[in-house]
Amino acid sequence: MANYFDPAIETASREFIREMQNKKLVEQVRRVYENVPFYKEKFDEAGISPDDIKSIDDIGKLPFTTKDDLRDQYPFGLLGCPLHDCVRIQSTSGTTGRRVVAFYTQEDIDLWDTSCARALVAAGATAEDVVQVSYGFGLFTGGAGLNGGSHKLGSLTLPMSSGNTDRQIQFMTDLGSTVLCCTPSYAEYLAESIYERGVRDQIKLKAGIFGAEAWTEEMRKDIEQKLGIKAYDIYGLTEISGPGVAFECCEQTGMHVNEDHFLVEVIDPKTGEILPDGERGELVFTCIDKTAFPLIRYRTRDLCILSRKQCSCGRTFVKMSKPLGRTDDMLIVKGVNVFPSQIETVLMNKGYPANYQIIVTRENNSDKLELLVEMTPEMFSDDINSLNRREKELIEALKAMLGIMCKVRLVQPNTIERSEGKAKRIIDKRDLYKA
Ligand code: DLL
Secondary structure, eight states: OOOOOSSSHHHHHHHHHHHHHHHHHHHHHHHHHHHOOHHHHHHHHTTOGGGOSSSSGGGGGGGBBBHHHHHHHTTOOOOOOOHHGOOOOEEOGGGOOOOOOEEEHHHHHHHHHHHHHHHHHHHHOOTTTTEEESSOOOSHHHHHHHHHHHHHHTTTEEEOSSSSHHHHHHHHHHTHHHHHHHHOHHHHHHHHHHHTTOOOGGGOHHHEEEEEOOOOHHHHHHHHHHHTTTEEEEEEEETTTTTEEEEOTTTTTSEEEOOOTEEEOOOOOOOOOOOOTOOOEEEEEEESSSSSSSSSSEEEEEEOOOOOOTTTTTOOOOOOOOOESSSSOOOTOOOOOOOHHHHHHHHHHTTOOOOEEEEEEETEEEEEEEEEEEEOOOHHHHHHHHHHHHHHHHHHHHHHHHHSSOOEEEEEEOSOOOOSSSOOOETTOOOOOOO
């Protein structure tokens, strides 16, 4: 039987949702025009005044916000309120290594927590549950988001963060965790570790909320079967708040977008034209009631399909498909966003040529990032010690840039295959976007 955290909103009529969105959008557009010089300039340039936006039907008149805008406005240029009204930042890596820093007021955190509480309830959680949050804590939004949602719901919350698998399993068995929140690849790894330790009969899990990276229906079935749970997808991004922008319900056929906070569109990534429901395109979000980081028409670079078909769970919020790909070359490795341009920056800084290959694999449910790097003829030597030293130096510089460990293999000059067209720099053997 379906359950809701905010029944009046989650099952509201489309007319009610539309009216609420109209009102919030009109107010938000005025607020950003008055408070964010970046938006004033952007709207002025596009010849748009806040008076031109009378309802959500006018959304197409507004200019997009892009990842490049975030980079150019780093760190304070998109703030929608005085800095002293903010209580938190969260962050993620951006293109060319510059971080995305998102700000939150207490009200922004409250609406984010509510979004995550809705996701938990949709996965069957109640205040009686023990929620083990094994997403990373810190600047990454995963831990903070689900932790906040679980508090809001009143569940007993285990803020485990990721890693330390022995401790994860010990708490899971000793405290009787019933809901697990982590990346799908970590869920797979935990499942296997539980079997290896022979404690499968001691776990009480009934549901899992897994997201932050692409995962397939095959992975879902595998995790569900191994852990004896229902596995739910959850979507979000730091720029828009974090996890909980959209969440799956009992139907498990796409994620309901929390439309009272986030207006969603799918556009043609080439022309910017709004596409009808059912067509695949780039997801675009507008934060209609956030204050500190109020992005307007933010282009996510995630490719998706929207559906407004009636859902058996009773929720009326639009559903987005699992992300079906990206418009850029961002990789998500161990839940961490990695841009090839970050890797290239490190290589250039260390004097290597731009002949490299990034190979991503998944072994024993754990992502592995390997980098093949060509040396210049001057660097090349058959002294093993000097090669080892070089590899170690690169591994450390990459760890500092990306936040994760990768393997580096230095290869002789002119050994990486040259391409006649676009260089094939990324070989992702995981094949995750086939949902
Ligand atoms: O990954 C927020 C999050 C945390 C979502 C925990 C769900 C659970 P970022 O680090 O900013 O934020 O990365 C955002 O991750 O644009 C997508 O490309 C990808 N992504 C997030 N959720 C999913 C998902 C968090 N369920 C980027 N399926 C997004 C596929 C996802 N990709």
